[in-house]
Amino acid sequence: MNPNQSSSPPSQSTPSNPKSPPQPTTPSPSPYYHPSPSRPIYSDRFIPCRSSSNFALFDISPPPPPPPPSDAARADDTSSSSAAYTALLRTALFGSDLGFSGGPSTPDKKGFVSVNSPVNRNIFRFKSETRQSLHSLSPLGFDDHSVNVSHSPVKAPRKVPRSPYKVLDAPALQDDFYLNLVDWSSHNVLAVGLGNCVYLWNACSSKVTKLCDLGGDDSVCSVGWAQRGTNLAVGTSNGKVQIWDASRCKRVRTMEGHRLRVGALAWNSSMLSSGSRDKSILQRDPRAQEDFVSKLSGHKSEVCGLKWSYDNRELASGGNDNRLFVWNQHSTQPVLKYCEHTAAVKAIAWSPHIYGLLASGGGTADRCIRFWNTTTNSHLSCMDTGSQVCNLVWSKNVNELVSTHGYSQNQIIVWRYPTMSKLATLTGHTYRVLYLAISPDGQTIVTGAGDETLRFWNVFPSPKSQNTESEIGASSFGRTHIR
Numbered sequence: 001m002n003p004n005q006s007s008s009p010p011s012q013s014t015p016s017n018p019k020s021p022p023q024p025t026t027p028s029p030s031p032y033y034h035p036s037p038s039r040p041i042y043s044d045r046f047i048p049c050r051s052s053s054n055f056a057l058f059d060i061s062p063p064p065p066p067p068p069p070s071d072a073a074r075a076d077d078t079s080s081s082s083a084a085y086t087a088l089l090r091t092a093l094f095g096s097d098l099g100f101s102g103g104p105s106t107p108d109k110k111g112f113v114s115v116n117s118p119v120n121r122n123i124f125r126f127k128s129e130t131r132q133s134l135h136s137l138s139p140l141g142f143d144d145h146s147v148n149v150s151h152s153p154v155k156a157p158r159k160v161p162r163s164p165y166k167v168l169d170a171p172a173l174q175d176d177f178y179l180n181l182v183d184w185s186s187h188n189v190l191a192v193g194l195g196n197c198v199y200l201w202n203a204c205s206s207k208v209t210k211l212c213d214l215g216g217d218d219s220v221c222s223v224g225w226a227q228r229g230t231n232l233a234v235g236t237s238n239g240k241v242q243i244w245d246a247s248r249c250k251r252v253r254t255m256e257g258h259r260l261r262v263g264a265l266a267w268n269s270s271m272l273s274s275g276s277r278d279k280s281i282l283q284r285d286p287r288a289q290e291d292f293v294s295k296l297s298g299h300k301s302e303v304c305g306l307k308w309s310y311d312n313r314e315l316a317s318g319g320n321d322n323r324l325f326v327w328n329q330h331s332t333q334p335v336l337k338y339c340e341h342t343a344a345v346k347a348i349a350w351s352p353h354i355y356g357l358l359a360s361g362g363g364t365a366d367r368c369i370r371f372w373n374t375t376t377n378s379h380l381s382c383m384d385t386g387s388q389v390c391n392l393v394w395s396k397n398v399n400e401l402v403s404t405h406g407y408s409q410n411q412i413i414v415w416r417y418p419t420m421s422k423l424a425t426l427t428g429h430t431y432r433v434l435y436l437a438i439s440p441d442g443q444t445i446v447t448g449a450g451d452e453t454l455r456f457w458n459v460f461p462s463p464k465s466q467n468t469e470s471e472i473g474a475s476s477f478g479r480t481h482i483r
Helices: 071-076 076-096 469-474
Strands: 166-169 183-184 190-196 197-202 208-214 220-224 231-236 241-245 249-253 261-265 272-276 279-285 294-296 303-308 314-319 322-326 336-338 345-350 358-363 366-372 378-384 388-395 400-405 412-416 423-428 435-436 444-449 453-458 480-481
Touching: 071 336, 076 412, 183 435, 190 336, 197 220, 197 412, 220 261, 220 336, 220 453, 231 261, 231 453, 241 272, 241 366, 272 303, 303 345, 314 358, 345 400, 358 388, 366 388
Parallel strands: 166 480, 261 303, 345 388
Antiparallel strands: 166 453, 183 190, 190 197, 197 208, 220 231, 231 241, 241 249, 261 272, 272 279, 279 294, 303 314, 314 322, 314 345, 322 336, 345 358, 358 366, 366 378, 388 400, 400 412, 412 423, 435 444, 444 453
């Protein structure tokens, strides 16, 4: 249909006068513009400018234009006439350039709805754009199946308390980046290395027990609970590893093999791995007579981070050589090597939710948290935190993780993965937050720093509930000396 013709129905078109001479035509600013008669006609209706309208928000998809029907076909086929009239009416109401893509807008891979028209333009000039669903904006009353948009209610962000619910004094807690002096057992007992002694704090009864005293010529460099049972491994500055039965406060055995201090320990189901300043990692079986069953070589400086994956098949190690290595159960050389960090790698955490997902954090000159896919040997992403990354731990209940930091902000950050948006930034420590452990129920973390305090924070929800604010609100502040 010629857009310069009148918009009256085709059946009522008026033939032109053959005797009238042809008149020159003046181009109009729009194909739907008609010159006004000599006397202006006023109306109380407001008709907005179609060119500035954002009709893509209505999600109206124009059908493909049908071929112009002939008079005979229009008389014989009423359905074709109806389609032509619908197309004509749509063009008259909304214009010919609505910016449609030929179909309704669909969410992209991240769940955001994409439309062709700019989202920052107003629907009408006199009305500001509002954040409403397409149902509330659409005058045509789409049903639930005609618009490909999720209408589930948006949950409010979970609130994380900004203050610890308990603070423990920890005299002589060392301010040493390369040590690991705090660990929380599956039986809800916290082990802390203070100077040359190891203390146990029962989270249920708040009872403090002195487990061992290494004497004046030795000091505690690392502690690590076995995954099951009550055995605790203690790494010393003399290069020894002691195994203690915490239920009886009795030393089970002492294992040698390292020449320098043992600053990192990690258990899998039956094996114990120890990392030392002598650059080596020793694999130990406490049931065997030998002090160690294999030696892993690869790092060029002190090993300060060790973590077994949740399936006990892969061991990740970080060192002061800025390297992150991954070993399998039978290798004596790393099977994967990651060299992107530019400072010591102490912070290491395996995801309990995604197989093969590994997070690592770099020291003061790096400040980044990096994510790796060990199944495809690929670097996934990097987040600059602005501070030295000291520790990482993943939530067991939700896809979130916590990082603790040193220079220069000494903060604790709760992240949502994979967007790495910050849920909370917790402050309170006045020294580097060098130590981190998570409770067996996965809701509470404890942090330790050179300010000689241990602070307990409720940061993660329970497995059954995404909101534990009632439990957090019931927590009372307390300050207890650990000895």
